[in-house]
Amino acid sequence: xxxxxxxxxxxxxxxxxxxxxxxxxxxxxxxxxxxxxxxxxxxxxxxxxxxxxxxxxxxxxxxxxxxxxxxxxxxxxxxxxxxxxxxxxxxxxxxxxxxxxxxxxxxxxxxxxxxxxxxxxxxxxx
Numbered sequence: 001x002x003x004x005x006x007x008x009x010x011x012x013x014x015x016x017x018x019x020x021x022x023x024x025x026x027x028x029x030x031x032x033x034x035x036x037x038x039x040x041x042x043x044x045x046x047x048x049x050x051x052x053x054x055x056x057x058x059x060x061x062x063x064x065x066x067x068x069x070x071x072x073x074x075x076x077x078x079x080x081x082x083x084x085x086x087x088x089x090x091x092x093x094x095x096x097x098x099x100x101x102x103x104x105x106x107x108x109x110x111x112x113x114x115x116x117x118x119x120x121x122x123x124x125x126x
Contacts, residue, residue: 001050001080001089001097002124004062004073011123013076015115019062020073022121023114024048026107033100041110043088047100048114050089055124057095064125076121086113 005013006020013022024032024047033046051057055075056067063069083089083099091097101110 001052001099002055002058002075002077003048003050003121004058004064004071004075005121006073007123012118013121015118017111019049022048022118023111035107039106040104041101041107042104043090043100043102045100047088047090047098050097050099052091052095052097054095066125074123075125077124078117078121082117082120084113084116087117 004020005022008014015022017023017025019025019030026033026035032048033041035041055077056063058069058071058075060069062071064071064073064075080089086102088100088102089097090100099114101113
């Protein structure tokens, strides 16, 4: 799977609540998932967007200029097999997929689970 994200000084993805970071947006009209009134998230309600199979499957605004897109961030890749069991990779409309919570849990726990994948991502394109 592939995702365009800002990189930190160590070369790994920056964790945060942005469409350009390793994480999810929880507010505004472009939020990535629904957070319950009790502060929990659950599978099937959204998650972090990724492209399957090839970096070129990223939407043009996220695809870096080096690949013919308009994006400003490097593309990172991670093997689907490396997604921890606490998370779920769900294809919703190929080649788009979501990394969702694997079970109902508090939002901070889901965000921590996403952040724990940081070292599994590697740069695929600048």
